Amino acid sequence: xxxxxxxxxxxxxxxxxxxxxxxxxxxxxxxxxxxxxxxxxxxxxxxxxxxxxxxxxxxxxxxxxxxxxxxxxxxxxxxxxxxxxxxxxxxxxxxxxxxxxxxxxxxxxxxxxxxxxxxxxxxxxxxxxxxxxxxxxxxxxxxxxxxxxxxxxxxxxxxxxxxxxxxxxxxxxxxxxxxxxxxxxxxxxxxxxxxxxxxxxxxxxxxxxxxxxxxxxxxxxxxxxxxxxxxxxxxxxxxxxxxxxxxxxxxxxxxxxxxxxxxxxxxxxxxxxxxxxxxxxxxxxxxxxxxxxxxxxxxxxxxxxxxxxxxxxxxxxxxxxxxxxxxxxxxxxxxxxxxxxxxxxxxxxxx
Numbered sequence: 224x225x226x227x228x229x230x231x232x233x234x235x236x237x238x239x240x241x242x243x244x245x246x247x248x249x250x251x252x253x254x255x256x257x258x259x260x261x262x263x264x265x266x267x268x269x270x271x272x273x274x275x276x277x278x279x280x281x282x283x284x285x286x287x288x289x290x291x292x293x294x295x296x297x298x299x300x301x302x303x304x305x306x307x308x309x310x311x312x313x314x315x316x317x318x319x320x321x322x323x324x325x326x327x328x329x330x331x332x333x334x335x336x337x338x339x340x341x342x343x344x345x346x347x348x349x350x351x352x353x354x355x356x357x358x359x360x361x362x363x364x365x366x367x368x369x370x371x372x373x374x375x376x377x378x379x380x381x382x383x384x385x386x387x388x389x390x391x392x393x394x395x396x397x398x399x400x401x402x403x404x405x406x407x408x409x410x411x412x413x414x415x416x417x418x419x420x421x422x423x424x425x426x427x428x429x430x431x432x433x434x435x436x437x438x439x440x441x442x443x444x445x446x447x448x449x450x451x452x453x454x455x456x457x458x459x460x461x462x463x464x465x466x467x468x469x470x471x472x473x474x475x476x477x478x479x480x481x482x483x484x485x486x487x488x489x490x491x492x493x494x495x496x497x498x499x500x501x502x503x504x505x506x507x508x509x510x511x512x513x514x515x516x517x518x519x520x521x522x523x524x525x526x527x528x529x530x531x532x533x534x535x536x537x538x539x540x541x542x543x544x545x546x547x548x549x550x551x552x553x554x555x556x557x558x559x560x561x562x563x564x565x566x567x568x569x570x571x572x573x574x
Contacts, residue, residue: 227335256311259449262413268403270396273417274371274445275355276307278315278323283447284354285353285360287367287377287457288463289388290556290566291437298540299428299437300332300556300568301368301386303377305360307346307353308403314335314346321347327362328380331386332555334546336430340381341548371419371443372396385429390441394421395495399473400487407477408452408485414448420463420491440465440566455480459571460507462526462537462557466565472532474505478573490531504528513542520553533562539569 237553258280263403277283282545284306291299306326314322330339342362344351351362358375359368369375375390397406405416420440427434442463461475474488486502505528509521524544527534537557544555552572 238255241432242402243569258340259309260312262403262404262415262448264404266404266415267416268398268415270372271356271358271370273355273415274358276315276323277447278309278445279312281309281449282451282562284445285367286444286446287390287422287441287525288556288568289422289439289441290465290568291304291424291428291439293435293437295427297346297435298556298566300540300544301382301388301424301428301441302332302554303326303331303365303379304328304567305351305353305362305365305367316347318347321345323347323352325351325362326445326550327351327365327379328546328548328550329365329381330544330546330554331384331430332503333430334541337541337544337555338381338384338430339546339548340379340384343549347553355419367443368526375422375443380429383431386424388424388437388441390422390424390443392419392421393423394493397489397491397495397497399489399497400499405446406487408456408570412448412450414446414451416444416446418445418473419443420465421495442568452477456485458571459477460524462524462567463571464537464557464559464565464567466532466559466563468563470531470563470569472528473530474500474507474526476502476505478509488526488528498531500528501519504530506534510536513539514541515553516545516547516551520571520574524557524569528561535559535561535563537567541550 259281287303290300310322325344325482327342353360365379367377378387399416406413424441425438428437456477464472471491477485486505488500490498511523513522522539524537
């Protein structure tokens with residue numbers, strides 16, 4: 224299949240892409256689930272099986288970010304993502320009859336530098352896939368593998384960048400939402416969602432031929448669904464924060480066509496105990512905007528969670544961290560200042 228045609232199919236199926244018609248939500252993620260499996264509350268997540276693929280669901284992803292620092296104190300952000308989109312329910316079969324399409328994204332960001340690359344593949348022919356035991360997600364020679372609870376490795380490369388990192392878990396897996404059931408709208412759209420927010424990364428990073436040793440905190444997210452958004456949701460702003468006192472925060476807002484927002488999140492104590500956050504307690508607003516790729520994006524934010532997090536300011540390391548791929552969006556590291564200090568990642572779609 225021509226890669227441009229494949230990219231278009233992935234967009235229509237619901238990757239992180241330019242918005243589809245708003246009756247189907249951002250990137251088609253609000254399309255009715257049809258014959259695909261539905262996300263329902265009360266389904267217990269099971270490991271290691273849920274590290275692998277879920278072919279009865281339409282869309283899922285394996286997503287890693289890392290906030291890294293070199294010996295000179297320079298900040299970098301690294302992203303690795305694999306998306307699986309299904310053409311039909313039960314698409315996981317061998318050979319060219321396989322109905323799974325895969326898209327990989329990799330990025331590196333620093334002050335004044337941003338690099339991104341994309342890979343596209345079809346399942347069933349050995350070019351891309353996911354195994355649960357031992358865990359391995361791959362597309363071509365980009366890989367994320369090992370054990371999210373014991374140790375992993377990740378590697379990717381593109382034009383003028385590469386990275387290879389070891390990932391050491393220093394805390395437990397965290398179930399987002401209600402025991403892994405993460406609502407995305409008042410109408411009940413949802414995903415199954417868990418994270419490994421306690422990874423520590425060490426390894427090498429190369430940009431424009433210069434190789435440096437780096438280390439820092441990393442975060443892995445796993446989600447799967449068949450209709451994760453409502454039809455009028457135009458995009459999202461998603462945050463993962465690693466605070467210097469050891470706590471973690473995941474928070475997101477989904478923006479509706481009428482100007483409304485759906486917010487949700489999870490506060491994670493240093494020992495891994497997680498508390499689901501109702502959207503009403505998350506205070507989130509943009510503080511500053513930057514022209515990026517011909518559009519205005521909020522690149523400074525104010526965030527607070529009364530009872531957990533005093534007001535902080537989130538500032539992007541590189542406001543121009545635009546993933547200029549067949550499926551474009553903004554993705555990059557942030558610094559946390561104010562009521563707490565730390566680092567994190569921000570993803571913005573639909574602008």
